[in-house]
Amino acid sequence: MPQDLTLILLLSFPLLGFAINGIFGKQLPKMVIGSIATVAVFASFLLATSLFSRLDGTTIVNLFNVLDFENLQINASFQIDALSIWMTLIITGVGSLIHLFSIGYMSHDEGFYKFFTYLNLFIFSMLILVLGSNYFVLFFGWEGVGMCSYLLISFHYNDAQKGIANSLAGRKAFIMNRIGDVGLLVALFMIIGQFNTLEYTKIGHLIESNKALTGGAMFFITLSLFIAATGKSAQIPLFSWLPDAMAGPTPVSALIHAATMVTAGIYLTVRSNFLFELAPFTQNIILYTGLATTLFAAFMALRQNDIKKVLAYSTVSQLGLMFVALGFGAYTVALFHVTTHAFFKALLFLGSGSVIHGMHEEQDIRKMGGLAKLMPITHFTFLIGTMAISGIPFLSGFFSKDEIMAQALHHNTFAYIVLVIAVTMTAVYMFRLYFLTFHGEFRGGDQLKSKVHESGPSMTLPLIILAILSIFGGLLNLPGLFFKNSAHWFDHFLSAGTFGLNHIHPVHLDFATSIQLMIFASIVALSVLIWAYLNYVKKGNIAKDDKDLNGWERLSAAKLFVDELYNVLIVNPILAISDFTGKIIDIKLLRNGVYALADGVLNSANISRKWQSGFLSSYLFWMVFGLIIFVAYYILKISVWH
């Protein structure tokens, strides 16, 4: 099958799934709906592997022309290269596992068919985002995934207690994303102004042939792109929607708010590498934003008690880590972490979903404990996810995180120190989460305990597959000290096959430093593991109530009061201005002004008493009469005049 046909089919399957379930879903049995949606995504995955196996440089597939102006052509065209296909593999691969999981997880839900309809639409939009060959198509998908994210976060709008909270969380996500989207919009305008095209490869070639393009323009373009990235990828200051987004069903958190959509900002930056390379100042902004985000989010995760909230802050923190890599210009390193993170964070979220499912919708880890015996498969796979994200040696997270640490050590010692702190905190909150959930005594009461059950095969199978990927994902990009010759396969693969990246190579440390770095990281992770075991299992400490917290713990539990700060600084002033303009300026000043004028006109006329004595109909009569006279007189006058 030729590449372009494969690509079109790859895009059509999720769209077809969306259409079938959207139109006929109500009439179909749940098993059929779930299968259609899952098979649609899995079919795309198979087609993506076929494209992957035949990758050869960059292929552009032009579907049709959207708009054609003299100096600007907007095409619905797509690009097959290492970066886009790699992202496609993640989206459809992890995506189909999460679809499979959802069949079990959502089996009791009334909105079953709607859920899979939205999920397929999301996959389609996300594929548009990563496969587009220009920024316009990207923007198309970018807005599309934002809409799907909104729909899926507020999915349980019917919930008796949390219904309105769920839909408000969706709205918050949508609005904060839109703030970022303004950045993207502005960036696109500037790119058109600068290059007269939105095609990645054309822009890249223009830059290659004209090295003089630096300075102000590039700074503003890349800064705007980065603002867009902070919205989608939940970086400071636009990160606070992601924890709230946990209001969505757990598979959504796994798919959209961990594995795929939130990495769109990283994809955007990697895709625009040739622009960022000309804007070192923006790269610094990215670096420090990433550092701050990874640190603060990890801190906030320390004292969260909602199993999903911990994972949400963890996601924000991990995304920050990826941006640190981008700040150093280490694009392949960032994408390596995107990949492993997609494995282990999807695993953790689905694991938490399995726990929540088994616990009958309980999400508070203070009510859990001892689940290891009750849910053995979930426990074992969650443990693997926890070890992977915490950087226990030789699991996937260990390698991908180590690459970022190596960049930091090479470029910027301060950054390295911050990362060590953040990474340590990551291990702390993850092991706290793990031990409190799966070990110790069950704290949810006997009645609940008797009902807790392990999840069915459609849920455990994806967990097992993701666990295997989380263990071995690091093999993709083994550092040089393991296999001298075939080391850094992923770096080479991406660099060779992605426009712009062939010029940029991440630094690889020498043998001795690498070893030291790894040993140090292993010691940190393992000591946290031992400490957490002693603290939470041996000593049996459990999470305290929020009101018993003091000092830093309280700050962490209250999420550094960021939401409150935004309310005071932004939301409330806007509402006050809205009140003021609506009530004072518009009504009191403008509308009543016109009223006063109307009164004045009517009163000043001699016949005003007669006018005022009448009813509205007399006003109207005179008004209409006057108009007719006007028109008639005018026509007459013109006719005579000519």
Add this chain to the structure above:
Amino acid sequence: MALILLPLVFSLIAWLLPSAQTRLFGLIGTTINLFASLISVYGFDAQDQLFIDLGLRYVHFSLDSLSYTMIILTNAVFFMVYLSNFKQEITSKKRFSALAFLMQFGLIGVFSTNSILGFYIFWELTLLPIFLILYWFGSFEKPKALLQFFLYTLLGSLAMLLSVIGLLQLTNQQTYEALLAADLNAHGATSIWLMGGFLLAFAVKIPLFPFHTWQAETYTKAPTAGTMLLSAIMLKMALFGLLKWVLPIFDGVATEFWRWPIITLGLIGVVYGALIAIKQQDLKTIFAYASLSHLGLIAAALMLQNEITNQIAIVQIVNHSIVSIGLFLAAGIIESRLQTRDITQLGGIAKVAPRFAFWFAAITFVSLSVPFTAGFIGEFFLIKAIFNAHTLSGIIAATTLIFGAVYMLRAYQIPMFGPTKNSVFEDLSWSEILVFALLIIAAIYLGLSPKCLTDFVATSINQPTL
């Protein structure tokens, strides 16, 4: 010719027919009009210009692709209004049908006339029916509220009349082609004043800040069908007048003079309307201020007199008509079922009326300009045009993306998802679903293939026939 005169004939028939048949006749009449325009455009080449002589001495007609676009839009809007209000009482009123057809006639006249005099006469002609519709079928408790709309309109019309007279005396020409050929730049300040007169009339009708205060009040007091007619098509006369008549004729000194003042007012409207919409409680008020915000953007972009932007502005005009009908239909549906539009009195409708929840959501997303809808293309290029002309203005215009999400999602979520306050809600009827479906299909079609519209209008916008 039939295209122009049919609505007038229908208006007369509507007066004569017995009331019992009014409703069906209205629907059939608007359908015939719509098909007449579609058939007529089928044999029309976008490059052509069709002159029509009705034997009037001073009023001539000519149809180009822009006129056709606006006429089809008019006829589609009237059809939709009838379809969506088919179950409402208003469509069974003889007076309403007669007036509505008269208004349709006036609008088609405005969009197809070739002489400035005709433009003025038809412009005025559309006002009479809408006044009477508002008066007979609206719920204006205080005369002042209706009076406000009259005063504004009258002021605008008066200014335009003076400008038309001035223009005629200055050039001694009154056909479009002759006026284009006349060099008004030679008259300097006079041309500025003359253009100002037109702009005042348009500013009331678009509406532009601060000439908008009649809008929210009139929209809320008007019957839903009246609000739809006003918002979806009547106010588009002003944008059309700007695009086809005023900007090309006064191109030069006068447009230079007025460009930035109008853009400024348009952009103030974008932000001002959005800000106010955030905290309103009446659904129709929210949508009225949203309109102020959206139309300010189109007006500002038109002032840039850029060919591409003008083409996109047409897409956005059509999009706004789609959104207006959909949103006011949704507000009307809620009002007719629950006798209130106050969102603090509403909640939980989605649970009892899932079909309505779906279609209302769909039109909400169209108004948010999500991908696959016409607004996505429209907003992108209009904001881009403003951004290119003036960076900061472009960024201000872009805030509509953010604020739009704030007020539209609030307007949707509270009635639909909020704590249950309305446990009885009759779900959509077939005609309502049909309207929503047609609107969404149109929005998606234009969103995927804006080219079909931009290419069609390109010739009449790019090379005004001289």
